[in-house]
Amino acid sequence: MTSKAMSLTGKAICLLSIAATTLVLPTAVPAHAAPPANTAPPVLPAIQQWTGGSGRLVLGDQSRIVTPAGSTPQLQQLAGKVVSDATELTGLHLTAATGTAAAGDVLLKIDPAADFGAVLPALKPEAYRIDVSGGKATVTAASQQGAINGATTLLQIVVGSADHRSLPVGSAVDFPNYAVRGFMLDVGRRYFTPEFIRSYIKWMGYQKLNTLQIHLNDNEIVAPNGDWSQAKSAFRLQSDNPAFAGLAATDGVYTRADWDSFEDAAAAAGVTLVPEIDAPGHARAFTKFKPELGLNGGNSDHLDLSKPASTDFMKSVYAEFTPWFRGPNVHIGADEYDKAYVGQYKTYINTIAPYVRSLGKQVSIWGSFSTMSGGGAGYDPDLTVNSWNNGWYGPKKAIADGYDVINSNDNQLYVVPFANYYHGQGLDGQWIFNSWEPHVFPGDQTLAKQDPHLLGAMPAVWNDLVRANYTELQVHGLVEKSFPALAQKMWSGTKAGTDYQAFLNTTRAVGQGPGTAYLPDTLGSNDVASDLARGRTTTASSTEAAALQASNATDGLPDTRWGSKYTDDQWLQVDLGSVRRISTATLTWEAAYAKEYDLQVSTDGTTWTTVSQRRGLTGPTADQITFPATDARYVRMQGIKRGTAYGYSLYGIDVRGASDLAAGKPATASSSETPWLTPELAFDNNGTTRWSSERTDDQWLQVDLGSPRTVSGASLTWEAAYAKDYDLQVSTDGTTWTTVSQQRGHTAAGTNNLTFTPTDARYVRMQGIKRGTGYGYSLYSLRVS
Template identity: 45%
Template sequence: MTSCTPGARIIPGFKKWSPATGSFRLPEVLGFRASGADAEAVAEAFAADLAELLVTTVCSATQAPALEFVIDPEDQRFAHIPEHVRPEAYRLVVGEAIALTAPTARGLYWGTRSLLQLLAANPALTHGEALDWPDYPVRGFVIDVGRRFSRPAFIRDLIRHMSWHKLNTLVIHLNDNEITKDTGRPWNEAQHGFRLRSDSDDFAHLASTDGSYVRADWESFEDLAASQGVNIIPEIDAPAHARAFIVHHPELGRNGGDSDMLDLTDSTAINFMKGIFNEFLPWFRGPLVHFGADEYDREHPQDYRRYFNEIAAHLRACGKTPVAWGSLSVMSKGAGVSKSAGVSKSAGPEPPAGYDRDVIMCSWNNEWYGPLEATSDGYRIINTNDDLLYTVPYADYYCGTGLPLERLWNEWEPHIFGAGQELSKGHPQLLGAMSALWNDLVLEDYTEQDMYTMVAPTFGLLGQKMWGGTPPGVTFSEFLEAQKALPQWPGKEFVRGGK
């Protein structure tokens, strides 16, 4: 959002906007021309969305178009943009016609989100030129479906709404269980869930009876996400939070199965988890897979370290980049350098206990593993700070009714983790940030609509913060006014009762 965008404020706003004299008015029939199949797919998606938002006829143009889509990776106007975010850059020129240019299809797609917001707010656009790109490559959200199932339509609408604000990463937390220390119930009564349903007899029994995704559901997530510029990161969480597996195989659990933690004293549970990943990795198209690894019993650090290293190596051997919740300050008082990880001693300290460093760490808690220690140990990290970015519906901890938006607007940027833990803006090991919704209170009565009401207002604000930071001179109240005036995102399903 900027104060100088043509005809309206968009969220997130342009990095650069240079106004010119004149204005473009949307015609009754808008013709477009696209160069190449990828650009044509983006153009067709734009046409469908614009028709929904404005009931405007959009068609492919055989003569001079009013709108042109171009993908040009050699365009030198993008050369100064940092390489790690350049694929998401775009250039928008508004004149007698409109031209969108980008080095990739994803950048072109982000340009259409800005253009849709502009046109839906005011079909008359000021002439000018925008050049836009994100500050960080990871801008995301975590949804906990392990403790509370979300219908496929809800997941797809999260993807659509995230995309509207250029949020590009959705972590789907696929298994978890009741926190029995809070409810006082024994483990054999604890609610638990694993949300993938395999056709294989070896794994089909793991799927929750109160809701799970078959492969066709997952394909629908991946298809939509690919078309909307969003990466899906699946998370299968262990060796803690593993009750959904232990309930079917008590021999895998600590205390004879009376636990939600895997027994890691031998290789049985580790091999079981490798088998689960082997079964479902073919479902997952993206390069990143999250293997959890948080909140294990701190009295068993060597067992934990073995699990962490073996699962990380297994995922890499399967062609995936492993992601984990940062826990190493508690589990080992620092990561150290695993000689097998191939990291030089200059990358950080080398305590005796070595952890694989080729893992992306979600820095979720400053005591479990804060950003200063994680980056010192050489890890690439994502800011998922619990104090600032966690919503737990109706809880009296974290944020029970939604994130504190005014506090975030006034005090937060992706490099800020609270409690004196702060990195430099644009730190090379900081990939970005993600907020999260955790369904800890499994006995509480609430719906997907309640969840959506809590998280929906955050996407615009966090999208702005992760894409371009806080716009100079824009107050929180001004941002709220702009957000209220913003057109609704297209393609809703679950609010219309989709299945």
């Protein structure tokens, strides 16, 4: 039995041994009062419609995921996936079966004639409903895609429940607001491993994001010294066809087997892959392979469209690789070509688009027609347009020209990792949650909600900085800041309410989903999810000019900056407002960067500790620094040596809290004072719930982090029944324990922030030694960093 299963009360375990499940009735109320209705279960994205009953259905290891006799193989496979996913995320050992559902079971079925509420007809295939009553649950979907969505929500409800195995009685009706809920990843400029791609597909599916566009070729924006032979470029698909030998990149490619694994993962997750092969601009990989097809004698990243061979070559590329692609759509790129050749460009579009359709695919394109031609007149009419820039081709103009559009607006939805433009530190999830939906564009281009020609939205990561040193997991850290909010606003808009912190609690409770262990979860706490320095009081030793004031470094704007006087010994300091537990800071330098500086922290603004010494920097960059979790109210950049003759100049300083490795993880304890003050409540990211032990000194609370992690701190928030003396202990196997912090002589409840030598641990335990009151031990939370 897993630690999660062991955390059930003895009564629940006893009942589960008798039957597959039990209904846990609500707390007794006076006879004249009706039991309270269950509120909508917190899931991501939020459910469109909910009608609550009372009580809960508790699943046990004898519960089954049942599909009706005669169900499709795909539906039966989905039932098996629910079983394996539940085991991975909750420890439940369900089984898949065919036939009739009994008490304690979940029935998974497809019925297009069922009532799916106010869903738009075009979106009905993704709709589903969940009905929990009469001792069992039923997931009814309009199609296989709807069944995947319903099964995902069912799993999230169970994962997010306090006992990790129950469902509230009630009925949910759910469906999306938009057909395309996407994300685009530029792998042309930077290789991302197959493991990363598969993990992202699974992560997206868990949030009901249903479209992943993979940008398969590109090059650096400007050739070094104008010499394109020195430019970095790549095409990421590797064919066995000798005609394409030498086309594939040498620093990372995807074979047919790799791509098949992406498609398999996508089918299971309800995600559609949109491969993008970009031409006639951004085409250095092709002009390098065949220089005779490039402009300027091949010294270019543009194909020479005056040569029919250029178009013929691109036809051969699409003919070679389109059979790899199982989805209905292929993206042909076609952005940012030299408008001096607009006639040839138009001919190319009008030739390639129907050719790709002849291969059995619909065609998408980056919106460029306003800049190229003043509009879409004369272009192939059967295209889907990613509206990425209002000037190049805004959504209103594209729709007026007859096209369906996807919102990929650069001003709002582009991330260029660690650049000083296009959200180099990631999109602001709180702004997305509060102010954005797919119909929102900058300026006067906002559309009506659910405009029939607006298919949805697709934020994008562009790896412009091809020579910068960062990893795919660092990119994930940027993307994760806004992904949940984007998923929410694309699926059900404002149904999650207006409380962003409550929304983040839901995100943490449901987790990242099955098969995503490769992706670090950086949303483990509120502090991680937001920039603690944003808008805080910021001071400096000097300012170069009135317009370059210290507060510019914490205003969140990418184009304002602080600049110091032209001497080495200068500093910038931010007051976080209160003591916070932090572990990451990112300093985004303007051209006047620091060659050497210290990052310092302080709890009182007087005594400073250096947490990182930065030496030998060679140019302006977004310098991300990770250090052992530490308590700080003040954070300071202390300049030591300038990198230029000017002063120090920062676009921004971003400070993040230490992630809570224990959030939502399985918990056990030596005892619980009552059946409702159970161990997992100390790890549910809810400051009003708590665990409480029996009233003896030798009691403990333990959390399983899921895998060995390097830990260096903990934060324990005590209820009135606090510990006077206790040890914090760690273990790699749950058997042999090491004390990393001895706490003695506490005299009151509150929060104890502990720091210790970094050590590897899978299990962390509060071992009580002496109580501070006549009651037991009671913790609102035990956070691990």
